[in-house]
Amino acid sequence: MAEATAPAGPVGTEQLRRTNTALVLRSLRFDGPATRSELARRTGLAKATVGVIVSGLDAVGVVSEGVLDEPVGRGRPGRPVALRDDALVGLGLELNVDYLSLVLLDLTGEVRRHEHRPRSTSDGAADLLALVRSVMSEYAAARVVGAMVAVPGLVRGDDVTVAWAPNLAVDGAALVAALAAELGCPVTITNDANAAAYAESRHGAAVGIEHAVYLTGTVGIGAGVVVDGRPLRGAAGFAGEVGHMPIGDSTAPCGCGRRGCWEASIGLRAMLARVGLPELDTPLSSAEAVARHADEPAVAAGLDAVGRDLGRGLATIAHLLNPAVVVLGGYFVPLGERLLAPAREALAARLPAEVGYPELRLSGLGIEAAATGAAELALDGVFLGEVPLA
Numbered sequence: 001m002a003e004a005t006a007p008a009g010p011v012g013t014e015q016l017r018r019t020n021t022a023l024v025l026r027s028l029r030f031d032g033p034a035t036r037s038e039l040a041r042r043t044g045l046a047k048a049t050v051g052v053i054v055s056g057l058d059a060v061g062v063v064s065e066g067v068l069d070e071p072v073g074r075g076r077p078g079r080p081v082a083l084r085d086d087a088l089v090g091l092g093l094e095l096n097v098d099y100l101s102l103v104l105l106d107l108t109g110e111v112r113r114h115e116h117r118p119r120s121t122s123d124g125a126a127d128l129l130a131l132v133r134s135v136m137s138e139y140a141a142a143r144v145v146g147a148m149v150a151v152p153g154l155v156r157g158d159d160v161t162v163a164w165a166p167n168l169a170v171d172g173a174a175l176v177a178a179l180a181a182e183l184g185c186p187v188t189i190t191n192d193a194n195a196a197a198y199a200e201s202r203h204g205a206a207v208g209i210e211h212a213v214y215l216t217g218t219v220g221i222g223a224g225v226v227v228d229g230r231p232l233r234g235a236a237g238f239a240g241e242v243g244h245m246p247i248g249d250s251t252a253p254c255g256c257g258r259r260g261c262w263e264a265s266i267g268l269r270a271m272l273a274r275v276g277l278p279e280l281d282t283p284l285s286s287a288e289a290v291a292r293h294a295d296e297p298a299v300a301a302g303l304d305a306v307g308r309d310l311g312r313g314l315a316t317i318a319h320l321l322n323p324a325v326v327v328l329g330g331y332f333v334p335l336g337e338r339l340l341a342p343a344r345e346a347l348a349a350r351l352p353a354e355v356g357y358p359e360l361r362l363s364g365l366g367i368e369a370a371a372t373g374a375a376e377l378a379l380d381g382v383f384l385g386e387v388p389l390a
Contacts, residue, residue: 311346
């Protein structure tokens with residue numbers, strides 16, 4: 001179970017109540033349903049305190065209590081407490097260069113709805129708002145406690161300002177204001193790779209891994225870093241912008257205006273240029289088309305070159321961060337071993353065997369990884385006692 005963070009100083013009665021309530025909610029989420037007595041043992045709270053918390057959560061529809069089939073020992077059977085899956089939800093969204101994603105996640109961690117679609121206009125905010133309206137009209141009964149938008153760019157520590165997104169024009173403040181007015185809940189923005197890394201640590205290929213890196217595979221290339229189960233953001237929120245490291249073809253023009261960026265050698269459009277095939281409506285459909293031609297000599301040679309440049313960059317990341325696992329998402333997934341085999345060779349050639357090589361894994365969440373992580377992060381306030389539940 002995730003542990004509570006100790007308060008920095010004295011706290012008031014209301015804050016203490018929220019902290020203890022969050023402790024119970026985290027236990028139910030990460031350790032599963034339990035009786036009140038079991039919750040008291042798990043959390044270290046007094047049974048009477050747990051009873052008051054559970055009653056309050058039951059009253060606002062956040063938990064439900066059942067009855068065991070048979071008594072355990074003497075006395076009445078315990079009543080297992082469980083999170084309800086229809087009361088509170090977190091909304092995760094992704095706005096990318098050529099597609100949108102949406103994931104609706106309930107308190108139990110189950111995905112209630114997921115969808116991704118190509119961008120239909122040049123106005124990303126309008127496209128995203130239209131997607132939200134079409135989906136959320138079906139979930140009027142659920143309370144959205146928070147929404148988060150993942151974007152391929154640098155997001156400042158205020159979780160609103162998009163400081164730099166070389167492949168995407170987006171006004172963070174205007175986007176947040178429009179979505180907050182539509183949803184009636186707090187809305188924030190995060191980096192897409194950070195969100196995807198968090199999702200993989202909770203739901204995907206990095207579950208149970210304390211030190212992992214997620215590498216996006218879209219038009220842009222970014223990395224999300226998870227340390228001890230939490231995203232590593234850096235001093236200004238800019239950690240993980242690996243796509244603009246000077247690795248690969250030093251003459252290749254990048255969307256940022258410079259030459260020689262890693263993204264200019266292994267990003268989606270760089271990969272398509274190397275194999276000589278056109279871009280389709282989403283990164284996945286483009287990569288799936290490439291996979292169908294992967295045995296053709298020119299395509300195979302192009303993929304080998306991309307894979308080698310991928311491995312060279314991963315060697316740099318491994319030297320800096322020493323992750324146990326690197327998860328590759330987006331367009332990397334349909335191409336699988338066509339890229340991973342040459343990447344492993346290049347990685348091994350540049351990393352001392354004594355250091356050990358990170359295991360390369362393909363994302364288990366597909367193109368919706370960033371939106372899934374954004375939904376998890378949108379729910380974090382509930383499990384940290386920051387969101388009033390009444």
